[in-house]
């Protein structure tokens with residue numbers, strides 16, 4: 001084995017190492033995504049409580065089976081659905097980065113009020129980021 005061959009082998013090993021490191025970074029890096037599917041029916045949300053970790057990218061898909069629109073918002077994360085309401089019989093998507101701990105009610109049919117537990121339709125969606 002001459003010097004050139006040894007250099008080629010060493011270069012190959014380094015290249016493979018760099019590719020492996022890049023792959024690991026890509027797979028492990030970035031925020032973790034947590035997706036929740038919530039059904040609104042009879043003025044109740046199912047599930048009515050979701051939990052995420054600080055740093056998570058949270059996606060909530062709503063399906064409203066009621067005959068009235070339902071308002072959802074998390075002003076703390078500047079998050080809501082298009083128009084602020086999940087339309088009656090329709091669907092909507094909400095997305096945010098949970099960048100700090102929180103324990104609040106995201107059901108805002110009576111208007112956005114984080115401490116409101118009994119809004120217009122009586123529903124509740126507790127969002128906890130821990």
Ligand SMILES: [Cu+2]
Pocket residue numbers: 069070071109120121123
């Ligand atoms: Cu409502």
